[in-house]
Amino acid sequence: MASQLNGVEVAVVGAGIMGISVAYYLVARHGIRSIALIDPRDPMSLTSAQSGENYRNWWPDEVMRRLTDDSIGLLEDIARESGNRINMTRRGYALVTRRSDPSDLVDGLHRAYGDADGFVRIHSGSGPHDSYLESTSDWSKAPGGFDVIKDRALIRKAFPAYAPDVEAVIHVRRAGSISGQQLGQFMLERIREAGGVLIRGNVVSVTAGSRFELSIDRGGETKTLSAEKLVNAGGPFVRDVAGYIGEDVPVLNVYQQKISFEDHLGVVPRNLPFTIDLDGPTLSWTDEERELLESDPATEKFTRPMVGGIHCRPDGPESGKWIKLGWAYNSTASDPHDAEPIDTQFPDLVLRAASRLQPGLANYIGRLPRQSHHYGGYYTMTKENWPLIGPMRTPGAFMAAAPSGFGTMTATMSGSICADWVAGRAVPSYAEALTAKRYETGGLPDDLTESVDRGLL
Structure with a gap:
């Protein structure tokens, strides 16, 4: 027979960064102390443990831009309050292309951010570019906006590790890295201090009524x-x-992978921004390798042109040597109850792709250091790649879900918005678009789900 635990005002199922953030803002903003976080695992030990630990305010639509801008502001508040315990840096994101005219990308910046004077700064032609500042790790001193660099001499000077065929770089300035684990621990401490509890266990049923x-x-x-x-x-x-509780949530789980290793050759400069190669590659293979790959339907796709978005960044302190590489090329949904679909070929594939932009990485193909780490996690996502935050159909039930690959960077504002909904307080004007009602009321832009660019990395 089941025994009864002490009742609570709010039960949060899931102790990843999203659930922790909801509980934190219920405590910090609304003074709600009677909270239980429920998870069969240690906090932050499943998807949150596989975070790339990056943030950026570069998005193809206004709703996600506003969500991430506000979330970055809350991250900065925590960095100030905690003495930067969350290790927030701000070297930016460098979006790299071999196209000499990335006008479509620049137009997208103007659509999402308007035409505020000096917000999108173009650097082209020869000569000095006094308005361009190279990346800095200090989040409190870095500039905002975007620097579009189309001057090859300036690109060579600022980013000497890049291949010489790079024609343009968009340097997103309000972007960088944080420690997701430290963020979660900071929030957990405040939750526990307020009287919130963590229950280790697996929720196997929920009955909805006057109470859950x-x-x-x-x-x-x-x-x-x-x-x-x-x-x-x-x-x-x-x-x-x-x-x-008799509901369904329109999400898929897509498994994406990363590798990290000690860059003992010093290929990736420690001051390099989070770098994304926007151009889709066709990987180079020997004739023998190509024949072998083409003979297997599961690997034949790797001989054809692939999606872009290969990314690389230094990992850890400036005095360290570790780097991270990622590439979200998988588009096949998986069942998270099954064994993780880790692909042993991924390290080789991502190194081949990343070495097109940073040629020195080719030295590690087939020769990764012994202590390299190959891991993955699920992108729980909607078709349009917006999260689901707010009320469910069942009265008293709410969700903070589907943060795809942007959970860490949006967790603070997502948690804040969900906490506002739970507490019955006012929410930001864009919050309604993040609820499931958008599928009923036409709250999605017509072209969003058809767009190739949904901010997915």
């Missing part, structure tokens, strides 16, 4: 928890939690 009754499996022993309100922050398992 949650059945929690704690290693063979079932406990029940009563809560006035429910927050579904189940990450890859958000549909499971929704199903317990």
Whole structure:
């Protein structure tokens, strides 16, 4: 027979960065102390543990731009309050292309950000560019806006590690890195100090009524928890939690991978921004390799032109040597209940692709250092790549879900908005567009789901 746990005002299912952030803002902003975070795993140990730990305010649409801008502002508040315990840096994002005229990208910046004087700065032609500042790690001193660099001499000077065929770089300035784990720990400490509790266990059923009754499996022993309100922050398992109350959530789980290793050759400068190669590559293979790949339907796709978005950045302190490489080329959904679909070919593929932009990385193809790390996580995402934040259909139920590959960078504002919904307070003007009502009310831009560029990295 199940035993009863002490009831709470809010039960948050999922102790990843999204669930933790909701609980944090319920405490910090609304003074709600009776909170339970429920997860069978350690906090921040599933998807949140695989974060790229980056942030940027570069997005192809206004809703995501406003969400991330506001979230970065809250990250800066925490950096100030904590003495930058979250290790916030701001070297920016460098979007690199071999196209000499990236006017479509520049037009996109103007559409999303307007035409404020000096916000999009073009550097072209020969001669000095006094308005361009190279990247700095100090988030409090870095400039805002965007620098569009079309002068090859300036590109060579600012980014000497790039291949000589680079024609243009868009340097996103309000962007950089943080420690997602430190962010989560900072929030957890405040939650616990306020009286919030962490319950280790797996929610196996939820009964909705005047209160929510949650059945929690704690290693063979079932406990029940009563809560006035429910927050579904189940990450890859958000549909499971929704199903317990008779709802469905329109999300897919797409597994994406990264590698990290010690760059003992010093290929990637420690002051390099988070670098994204926008151009889709056709990977180079020997005739023998190509024949072998083409013989297998599972690998034949790697001989054809592929999507861009290969990214690289220094990892850890400036005095360190580790780097991270990622490439979200997978588009096939997976079931998170199955074994993780890790692909042993990924390290070779991402190194081949990344070495087109940073040729020195080719030295590691087939020769990764022994302590390299190959890992992956699920991008839980909607078709338009917007998150789902706010009320569910069931009264008293809310969700903070589907943050795709941008969970860490948007967690603060996502948690803040969800907490506002839970507390019955005013939400930002764009918050309604982040709820599931957008599918019923036409809240999605007509061209968003058809766009190749949905901000996916």
